[in-house]
Amino acid sequence: AQSVTQPDIHITVSEGASLELRCNYSYGATPYLFWYVQSPGQGLQLLLKYFSGDTLVQGIKGFEAEFKRSQSSFNLRKPSVHWSDAAEYFCAVGAGDSNYQLIWGAGTKLIIKP
């Protein structure tokens, strides 16, 4: 069955430290992969997406993610986090041609220590 796993429910990182949020997926074909961010009290915003080509994709707010087919992973990274990055991060896999077919992970809540 198609699925998306975000193993970490929450992660605490010191401001200025590096960040990696994990995302693993199970999907039979070449996946379309997304990361969205949800700030407190807000809706979700697209950070970045991978469809094909270069496996390292750059997104907004200084985030990047790397698609690793052999590990079925699409981990999100940022070299140095800011307090404003505190939010919940969702990984999603496109299971078909349409947006409504996205499969969502349960999210990882990022807490920033001052």
Place this chain on the structure above:
Amino acid sequence: GAGVSQSPSNKVTEKGKDVELRCDPISGHTALYWYRQSLGQGLEFLIYFQGNSAPDKSGLPSDRFSAERTGGSVSTLTIQRTQQEDSAVYLCASSLDRGRNSPLHFGNGTRLTVT
């Protein structure tokens, strides 16, 4: 420009009452989606509209849930005879079209509490 607007932002209702949640998408966006977000869960897809039609209603959890979209714009999600398990944040999103190349734009959600 205006983003996706949802109202009310918070709704507290008594068990057994009906509620209506409203979504005003970005102008020109033909696709509209409803999701439910429960604490500690990912997004649960409920229904989507292409124009005024809802090709896939399979995500609606029960027949107490219904949705409509009029004029290719505003959508209403109705929950009849609310139950405590309906308590969640209901998110609406829209996109230019339904293809995965069109990013989803989300509203801030309606937090529903059923007492």
